Amino acid sequence: MATSKYVDMTAIINVIGIVYNHPFLLDYEDKYNIVEDDFPEKVHQIIFGTIQKLWQQGVQKISLQTIADFLSSRPKNEAIYKNAKGDEWLLKASDNCKDKDSFDYYYQRMKKFTLLRAYDNFGVDVSDIYDPDNIIDAKRKQAQEEYLDSSSLVDIADRIDDKISQVRSKFIESNEGELYQAGTGIEALIEKFKEFPEVGLPLYGSMINTITRGARLKKLYLRSAATGVGKTRSMIADTCMLGCDKVYDPMEGWVKVGAHQPTLFITTEQELEEVQTMMLAFLANVDEEHILNGKYIGDEEIRVFQAAKVLQESPVYIEELPDFSLRDIENVIKKNIRDHGVTYIMHDYIHTSLKILEEITRRSGGVKLREDNILFMLSTKLKDICNQYGVFILSATQLSGDYDHAETPDQNLLRGAKAIADKIDYGSLILKVTSEDVESLKPVLDAGHFSNPQLKISVYKNRRGRYKGIYLWCSADLSTCRINPMFATDYNYNLIKIDNVKVAVQSEEFLQA
Numbered sequence: 001m002a003t004s005k006y007v008d009m010t011a012i013i014n015v016i017g018i019v020y021n022h023p024f025l026l027d028y029e030d031k032y033n034i035v036e037d038d039f040p041e042k043v044h045q046i047i048f049g050t051i052q053k054l055w056q057q058g059v060q061k062i063s064l065q066t067i068a069d070f071l072s073s074r075p076k077n078e079a080i081y082k083n084a085k086g087d088e089w090l091l092k093a094s095d096n097c098k099d100k101d102s103f104d105y106y107y108q109r110m111k112k113f114t115l116l117r118a119y120d121n122f123g124v125d126v127s128d129i130y131d132p133d134n135i136i137d138a139k140r141k142q143a144q145e146e147y148l149d150s151s152s153l154v155d156i157a158d159r160i161d162d163k164i165s166q167v168r169s170k171f172i173e174s175n176e177g178e179l180y181q182a183g184t185g186i187e188a189l190i191e192k193f194k195e196f197p198e199v200g201l202p203l204y205g206s207m208i209n210t211i212t213r214g215a216r217l218k219k220l221y222l223r224s225a226a227t228g229v230g231k232t233r234s235m236i237a238d239t240c241m242l243g244c245d246k247v248y249d250p251m252e253g254w255v256k257v258g259a260h261q262p263t264l265f266i267t268t269e270q271e272l273e274e275v276q277t278m279m280l281a282f283l284a285n286v287d288e289e290h291i292l293n294g295k296y297i298g299d300e301e302i303r304v305f306q307a308a309k310v311l312q313e314s315p316v317y318i319e320e321l322p323d324f325s326l327r328d329i330e331n332v333i334k335k336n337i338r339d340h341g342v343t344y345i346m347h348d349y350i351h352t353s354l355k356i357l358e359e360i361t362r363r364s365g366g367v368k369l370r371e372d373n374i375l376f377m378l379s380t381k382l383k384d385i386c387n388q389y390g391v392f393i394l395s396a397t398q399l400s401g402d403y404d405h406a407e408t409p410d411q412n413l414l415r416g417a418k419a420i421a422d423k424i425d426y427g428s429l430i431l432k433v434t435s436e437d438v439e440s441l442k443p444v445l446d447a448g449h450f451s452n453p454q455l456k457i458s459v460y461k462n463r464r465g466r467y468k469g470i471y472l473w474c475s476a477d478l479s480t481c482r483i484n485p486m487f488a489t490d491y492n493y494n495l496i497k498i499d500n501v502k503v504a505v506q507s508e509e510f511l512q513a
Contacts, residue, residue, distance in 0.1 A: 020090060200215040223429075262340050264319060264332075376422070457471065
C-alpha cells in the first residue's frame with residue numbers, strides 16, 4: 001500500500017496506460033517530466049521505468065513480451081512485477097486508457113498529487129487544498145476538486161508556501177516598524193565605527209572601494225551597461241574577488257586577495273561553461289580566447305590550471321536561472337544561504353521573463369502591469385532580501401537605446417524603469433569612451449600621467465558615500481574581465497583627487513562586523 005493518502009490511482013493508471021499505448025509521448029521531455037516520485041507503489045515505478053527505458057533504447061512497439069524480456073535480467077524487479085500481477089494490471093490499463101488526448105489532464109492531476117504528497121510527507125497539512133479523508137461534506141469535496149483541476153502546480157505550491165510564510169511571519173518575523181528614541185545606543189554606535197568602520201569586503205578595481213566602501217552586507221549595488229560593454233565581466237571579477245583567495249597579477253604573480261567568502265553567481269543568460277571560462281580568464285589574467293581555443297602563450301596554460309585549482313578550492317557557486325519568478329530568486333538565494341552559507345550574491349541581471357510576467361499577472365488578479373512596475377518590484381524584492389537575510393547583492397541592468405545621446409548619465413538611462421534605482425544603495429553605469437570625451441579630457445591626458453581610457457564609469461548614486469556625480473576613467477581588457485579605473489573627474493571633466501583605499505581582511509570578526 002502507498003504510504004501517503006495523497007494518491008490518485010486513476011491518474012496513475014491513465015498516465016501509464018496511455019504511455020504504454022503511445023510511448024512517443026516520452027519524447028516531449030520539456031513538457032512532461034515524469035519521475036519515480038510520481039508513483040508511490042514500487043510496481044508502478046517498475047512498469048513505467050521499463051516502458052521508458054525500452055523506448056529510449058529504440059523499441060518502437062512495446063508489448064507485454066518486450067517488458068518480460070527486459071525484466072528477465074532484473075530478477076528483483078521481475079519478482080515484484082509478477083507478485084503484483086503486472087501483466088494483468090498493465091493489460092487492463094492499456095484497454096481502458098487509449099485516448100492520448102486526455103493525457104495532459106491525467107498527467108497534471110498526477111503531478112498535483114505528487115506535490116501534495118511531498119508536502120504531506122514533510123508534515124505540512126494540505127487538507128485545506130484537498131482532503132482525501134472527507135467523506136461527509138460533499139460541497140467541500142466538490143469545491144476542492146474544482147480548485148485542484150483549475151489550479152496549476154505553481155498555484156498550489158504558492159498557496160502552500162504562502163501559508164507557511166504567514167506562520168513564520170506571525171511567530172518569527174514582524175514587518176511592523178519599531179520606535180526608538182534618537183539617542184538609543186548612539187555612543188556604542190560611535191565606538192563600533194572606531195573599531196569596525198563601515199567598510200565591506202574589497203571589490204575589484206582601483207578606487208572602487210574608496211567610492212563604494214566595499215561590498216557591504218544588507219546593501220544592494222547596481223552596475224548597468226549596454227550590451228557587450230562589460231557588466232557581466234565586471235561582475236565575474238567581483239565574484240572572484242569575494243569568493244577566491246588569490247588572483248594573478250602581471251607585476252607580482254599570484255597574490256592573496258579577497259576573503260574567500262561563500263559567494264553565489266546567479267546567471268540568467270550564460271551557461272555554466274561560459275561563466276567558468278570568464279572566471280578562469282580573470283583569475284589567471286589570460287585572454288579568454290586562448291582558453292576557448294586551447295592555444296596558450298608562454299606560461300598561460302600553467303596559470304589557467306592554477307586558476308582552476310583556486311576555483312575548485314573556493315566557496316563560489318553558480319546557479320543557472322534562465323526563466324525566473326520573484327519567488328524563484330528568493331528561493332535560490334535562501335537555498336544557497338542555508339546549504340552553503342552564502343552572504344555575497346551576484347545577480348546577472350534585472351530583466352523581465354515569461355515566468356515573472358505570469359507570476360505578477362496572477363498575483364494582480366489578471367491585471368497586466370507595465371514593465372517598469374514589474375522591474376521596480378524585482379529591485380524591491382532584491383533589496384528586501386538584502387535586509388531580511390543580511391546579504392550583499394550586486395545586480396545589473398541594460399541601458400535604454402538613447403544612452404549615447406544623454407547629457408546626464410544617471411538612472412534615467414536604465415532600460416525599462418528608472419525607478420529601479422530607488423531601492424539601490426550604489427548605482428553606476430559602464431559606458432564607452434567617445435571621441436568627445438577624449439577631446440574634453442585633453443588637458444588631463446596631455447599631462448602624460450594617464451593613457452587614453454577605454455571605458456568610463458558614471459557613479460550617480462552612493463548612499464553613505466561622498467563620491468557621486470563623477471566619472472571613473474578606466475583601462476579595460478574585457479578578454480580577462482578586468483576593468484581598472486585610472487583617474488576620476490566630475491561630469492564637467494575636471495580632475496578629482498581620490499585616494500585608492502585598499503581593504504584588508506584580517507579576521508573573522510571583521511567579517512561579522
